[in-house]
Amino acid sequence: MNAHADIQARERAGQSLARQANDIARDLTRADPKVYWLDLVVTAAVTWLAFAIAATAAQPGWTVVAGLVAILGLYRGISFIHELTHLKRDDVPGFHFAWNVLIGVPWLTPSLLYEGVHILHHAKDRYGTARDPEYHPLARRPLHELAVFLGIALLAPVGTLLRFGVLAPLGFLIPAVRRFTIAKASGMVINTHFSRDDFDRANRAPWLAQEIAAWLWCWTLVGLTISGVAPLRVFLTAAVIFSLMTFLNQVRTAVAHRWDNDGEVMAPLDQFLDSVNVPPPALLPFLWAPVGLRYHALHHLMPRLPYHNLGTAHRRLVEALPADHDYRRAEERELIPALGKLVKRMRRASRP
Numbered sequence: 001m002n003a004h005a006d007i008q009a010r011e012r013a014g015q016s017l018a019r020q021a022n023d024i025a026r027d028l029t030r031a032d033p034k035v036y037w038l039d040l041v042v043t044a045a046v047t048w049l050a051f052a053i054a055a056t057a058a059q060p061g062w063t064v065v066a067g068l069v070a071i072l073g074l075y076r077g078i079s080f081i082h083e084l085t086h087l088k089r090d091d092v093p094g095f096h097f098a099w100n101v102l103i104g105v106p107w108l109t110p111s112l113l114y115e116g117v118h119i120l121h122h123a124k125d126r127y128g129t130a131r132d133p134e135y136h137p138l139a140r141r142p143l144h145e146l147a148v149f150l151g152i153a154l155l156a157p158v159g160t161l162l163r164f165g166v167l168a169p170l171g172f173l174i175p176a177v178r179r180f181t182i183a184k185a186s187g188m189v190i191n192t193h194f195s196r197d198d199f200d201r202a203n204r205a206p207w208l209a210q211e212i213a214a215w216l217w218c219w220t221l222v223g224l225t226i227s228g229v230a231p232l233r234v235f236l237t238a239a240v241i242f243s244l245m246t247f248l249n250q251v252r253t254a255v256a257h258r259w260d261n262d263g264e265v266m267a268p269l270d271q272f273l274d275s276v277n278v279p280p281p282a283l284l285p286f287l288w289a290p291v292g293l294r295y296h297a298l299h300h301l302m303p304r305l306p307y308h309n310l311g312t313a314h315r316r317l318v319e320a321l322p323a324d325h326d327y328r329r330a331e332e333r334e335l336i337p338a339l340g341k342l343v344k345r346m347r348r349a350s351r352p
Helices: 003-028 033-056 060-086 095-104 144-173 175-184 205-226 232-254 268-273 296-301 307-320 326-330 335-350
Strands: none
Touching (some): 003 268, 003 307, 033 095, 033 232, 144 175, 144 205, 144 335, 205 232, 232 335, 268 296, 307 326
16 A cells, blocks of 8 residues: 555544544533532632641641642642633633632633643644644653653743743733743643744733733732741642642653654544543543543544543443454553553664
């Protein structure tokens, strides 16, 4: 089979898979507001309570246990930012605002950092290319880049403080700084060469409200800590929790894709197979890939499926499709095996 025929065959296979998935799970695309609101409220309450205990407990044991709960709770809460980018505001009215109030702005991660960026990752002509904000051919890079990829996440508290405590106010005074901030410091991206160009969005009320709120909250936190009104321990506890939460998300990101593409436009089937599902019976993904992130490949196949229906859709597909179907090729058993496979691919790529 020549290259052109092979490409056409993969195009047809990808289209067939998309049609099959849509036929099987079409009725699951409606978001349930009750699920979203209950999950958000409980997650936020657990996160803030655990953080309060971790920041004030007299016993080190309680601090560690509460800190771990806060990390996992915050990770789940922050993960809703992914849902926000795919949710129409009419699907769950008020949810975007509530999430920014309860989680986004207080943790200096407002939804402006993801909305308008993540959706480009799903563009069929962008995925896996140099124009994809969330793709880096990690599997083709030297192994030490994995350590850099994971380690840089630990500096997230520094990055958010600089973004909203320094660049935001400076940007409102100096147009050149504002353009730089929007282009290079206003997106949760993996591709460091990516630049935002949606400057009109940055002048709209939702963006400005989030940015100004995060700026003022950042200055308030720093001011209360420096003045001694808020104990330094509270600030440091928040920084450690945020740092470790971001690191956990970065580890999850390392196994969310195969990262094998060399920059060429990929056929839909290849885009799907470059993504990863970690379905049951694995239990730990409930913690390290929350809010539906364990079904990452399925999400790329059907981006409009709300997170609470991904499990049902996956079960239907597994039951309806043959065991050797392309859909099953996107599965991994758990985090460590998937990470091990990435390391092996990176080692192979580094050999002469």
